[in-house]
Amino acid sequence: MPSRRTALGAAVLVVLIVLAVAVVRKRDAGPTRVALFGDSLTAQAQPYVTKMFAASPRYDARVLSLAGTAICDWFGNISRVRDSFHPQVVAFQFVGNDIFKCMRNPNGSKLPNAAYLAHWERDTRHAIGLFGPNVKIVLIGPPAMETPDDRVYNIFRRLPKQYPNVSFVDGDPMVSPHRRFVKTLPCLEGEPCTGPVVGNVRTNVVRASDGVHFCPVVAAPGQPCAVYASGAYRFAITEFTGITGERPPRTGP
Numbered sequence: 001m002p003s004r005r006t007a008l009g010a011a012v013l014v015v016l017i018v019l020a021v022a023v024v025r026k027r028d029a030g031p032t033r034v035a036l037f038g039d040s041l042t043a044q045a046q047p048y049v050t051k052m053f054a055a056s057p058r059y060d061a062r063v064l065s066l067a068g069t070a071i072c073d074w075f076g077n078i079s080r081v082r083d084s085f086h087p088q089v090v091a092f093q094f095v096g097n098d099i100f101k102c103m104r105n106p107n108g109s110k111l112p113n114a115a116y117l118a119h120w121e122r123d124t125r126h127a128i129g130l131f132g133p134n135v136k137i138v139l140i141g142p143p144a145m146e147t148p149d150d151r152v153y154n155i156f157r158r159l160p161k162q163y164p165n166v167s168f169v170d171g172d173p174m175v176s177p178h179r180r181f182v183k184t185l186p187c188l189e190g191e192p193c194t195g196p197v198v199g200n201v202r203t204n205v206v207r208a209s210d211g212v213h214f215c216p217v218v219a220a221p222g223q224p225c226a227v228y229a230s231g232a233y234r235f236a237i238t239e240f241t242g243i244t245g246e247r248p249p250r251t252g253p
Contacts (some may be wrong), residue, residue, distance in 0.1 A: 011087035031060040032041035033080050034243060037074050038093035040067035041142060041235060044225055048236035048253065055249035062087070067222040070094060072102035072123040078130055082205070090106060090131055093244050095212070096120065096152035097145045113151075121155050128159070128166060137166040138243050143235065146211025169242030174234035175214075177204055180188075183207050185230070191253045192228050206231035 007015045028217065035051065036042065042049070042065035053061035062085060064077065071094050097103070098110060103119060105111060111119060126176065128137050139156035153171075160166040172179050177178040187193035195204040195216070205216035213219075214231030240248045 003205060012178050022187065023138070031058055032089060032244075032252075033087045034059050034089045034091070035062040035078075035085060035087035036061065036063045036065075036080060036093065036141070036239065036243065037071070038063075038065040038091075039069050039095055039097055040065070041095060042093045042239070043222070044219075044229060044232040045069050045236040045239060047224070047241050048233045051251050052236060052248040054155060055251045056246075057239070057245075058246075059244065061087055061156075063234075068097050068099045070097045070100065070103045070123070071127050075102075075123075075126070075130075078127060080128060085134065087175040089136045089243060091138040091140055092124070092156075092237065093142070093239065094152055094156075096149060099144070108112040113200050117151060119153070119161070120152055124155060124159060128163060135165060137170055138168045139164070139166065140239060140242060141171050143171040144179045144181045146207070147180045148181075169238065171235060174238050178237050181211065185234075188230070188234070189201060190250075191230060191233060194228065195230070204230035206234060240245045 016251045028090055036049070039168070046063050046065055050061070050063050053059050053063070062081060064074075064081070066073075071092055084187060097117060101108075103111065103116075137220070139160060141153040141156045147174050157168050157170075175185075176182060183205060184195050185206050186201050187195070187204050191204065193202045193204060198205065206214065208215050209238065210220070214229045214235060215225035215227070216229060217225070217227055238250055240246075
């Protein structure tokens with residue numbers, strides 16, 4: 001028969017296990033923790049998507065974005081957010097920038113196309129690999145641009161087939177339907193309608209003059225849009241819905 005000391009030790013071990021399980025359950029019982037990393041498209045959508053997440057008690061979201069960045073520029077911050085915030089859902093939205101050091105040759109020159117593609121795929125796989133298999137990963141492809149560049153869009157669309165915890169969200173439908181770049185779209189119900197009338201239909205300008213971004217007036221790089229940006233609002237809906245699988249709360253633009 002076990003001694004009283006052995007029995008006591010076993011009882012203490014059981015209590016510790018129960019307490020540990022309770023702590024994990026308590027941590028996971030609250031709102032779903034979401035981390036969204038992105039470039040200038042998310043930066044312009046950030047006021048709207050942050051408002052959507054803030055209006056939903058089901059989510060605790062961190063939206064981190066910076067114009068001009070590639071996914072490799074975020075590796076250090078991604079690891080810090082992982083270790084401090086413990087996100088349950090992580091989304092990556094990137095167009096395919098190659099401006100900063102991590103996406104350049106050692107001498108600062110641009111990578112040739114084959115190296116660019118290999119770099120972006122390797123970096124995306126690395127970002128996915130920073131999280132365990134129980135973390136949901138969402139890759140958000142950019143909407144069509146006026147000068148077509150589908151390279152990162154295609155990588156993001158292809159990779160989820162190789163990972164059970166990774167999904168792809170198409171950034172097109174609300175901004176560039178059928179992957180066709182357009183400058184204006186009919187106004188959404190409930191949003192300000194400030195664009196031109198096209199074919200007797202009231203519209204909003206959804207893309208910037210640079211053929212990439214959303215601000216309908218000229219905005220300095222990295223600076224918030226000074227006016228309502230319908231394209232950014234639409235892209236925020238796409239991000240929120242793609243990440244959560246839900247319609248956004250009725251917060252208004």
